[in-house]
Amino acid sequence: MILIQGKGVSTGVTKGKLYLFQRQDTTIHKAPAEDIGQEKARIAEAQQKSIEQLEALVEKAREEAGEESAMLFETHAMFTEDEDYVEAIMDMLEEEGCCAEYAVQTAGEQFADMFAQMDDEYMKARASDIRDVTQRILNNLLGVAEGGIDSDEPVVLAADDLAPSETLQLDKSKILGFVTQGGSGNSHTAILARTMGIPAICGVGDALKPEYNGRTAYIDGETGQVVLDPDELTLAGLQDKYQKQQEMRALLQEMKGQPDVTLDGKELMLYCNIGSPEDIAAVQANDGQGVGLFRSEFLYLAAEDYPTEEEQFQAYKAAAAAMDGKRVVIRTLDIGADKQVDYFGLNKEENPAMGLRAIRICLNRPEVFRTQLRALYRASAYGKIAIMFPMITSVWEVKECRRACTSVMAELTKEGIPFNADTEIGIMIETPASIFMAADLAKLVDFFSIGTNDLTQYTLACDRQCNDLGKFFDPHHPAVLRAIKHATDAAHEAGIWIGICGELAGDISLLPTFLAIGIDELSVSPSVVLPLRAELRKSIAKTCTLERLEG
């Protein structure tokens, strides 16, 4: 038996093949070809494989998504076969005497450019189809699997650590759980795992060896253990736990459709945190009553250039429409700190958590901010959208944000584009400054949402990314809880609602404290909604106390 001890960051027990994540290195260098004929054969083979994949996708799309989407893949297959396209690649290969990858990439980019420069919006947009086709051929040349996971069955994904942009591209239907060498409870892998409701273990370090690739492992997100070849006793224990987990899940299903209210009638809004419109499915499956935090970063992290207003509008509209009148709080761009995007061209900072990030970037770059606000207001015509600004420290910042909103609304009115003028505007309470200023800030907005991850980091002067802090990093610290109480009192004094959208919201042991403080909304990973509801419906708000706030 091999036992690896890590830190459990998302609960649950699962069993599956360990799959070591292969980082996709798609930077291509111009290398001379050793044998032109051989390179040509490689291209022909990659082209053939691409066509086969696309034909399979046509069938899959036809069955699952309809004719329109099938036609798209059919067009991609025809692009892959296009005589001029293939000829251009082969010509490049002969003229330059370069490797197949370089020829495909360069010729492919020339074709994409040819479309990008056309004087027609529709044709311009086809450039991305050609890039997609080129990337597929390249992936086949490089032997890179789509979605990063080259396996027919779902696996336990093992990696050193995963960047936010990497987790976005993963084929989530193929992941049973995560094991990472680095990372912490606040890393993106951990957050993703909790959103998906699957176990994750981080910080296993070098104990995770490459030769374990492909071996069956049990992972237990509660104990933080990864077990290979369990002995009889361990196996029995794990199987028992798995059995209980399945029973618990069945029990939680009964919570669906039940109101979020305590035994003595105190109502709470139980919302969900999501990272992309795709996560709405998980919100609905877990009966979340709204979206309390939609991180808009995915649009920026997954792109190679600033996402357009239209792209953003479509994503926000999809989420708003899918939630069908339930509140969807969308947080404006929150990059910087641990979330870096190359095309923003930000300077490297010694201490990015306290650097130019989030709303500071938006206020410095009005055009980037304006594009996002326009997309948000346009989407507000299709559902109940609320806009939330992150990293607020000062009254003037909120005033400036409001001015930006007013000017965007004036533009849309002038252009005759529909939007909801009563769209709620709120701010994240995640800096100590915003706690001290809460009474003044509350007069300027419609709601507060407390980001406990950053609030804890800034209040306790404990870096979220630092694994060695141990007992010093205490999210239950009375200072943090008192800060929450202070903001709540200020919000209620001004007559606005207040929620928590940080990880602390999903900490069921704190529910009585939050009830005593008077929090109105908790926004949690979709998988936490039902357990939280079960606990809430057993609680009596009147008997909850503030004892945890005592030092």
Add this chain to the structure above:
Amino acid sequence: MKEFDYIVNDELGIHARPAGQLAKLAKGYADTVITITKGDKTVKATQLMKLMNLCVKQGATVTVKVEGPQEEEAFAEVQKFFNDNL
């Protein structure tokens, strides 16, 4: 050789979908060549990307030429295709 002029009626012009279908159709005639001309540019109907790159919009006129052993048959089919799809 047979030819006809056609004014494109489709809202999106000769876009990916009909261009793809046309290329497929043209590939069915091995020795008979079907070309599309717009202005001073001529492309074969089998050249999907080049055809799209002509950027034929709604209201534009193209000349379609058919030449080869299966001329009659191909001409009829292509003409019907344009009338039905473009």
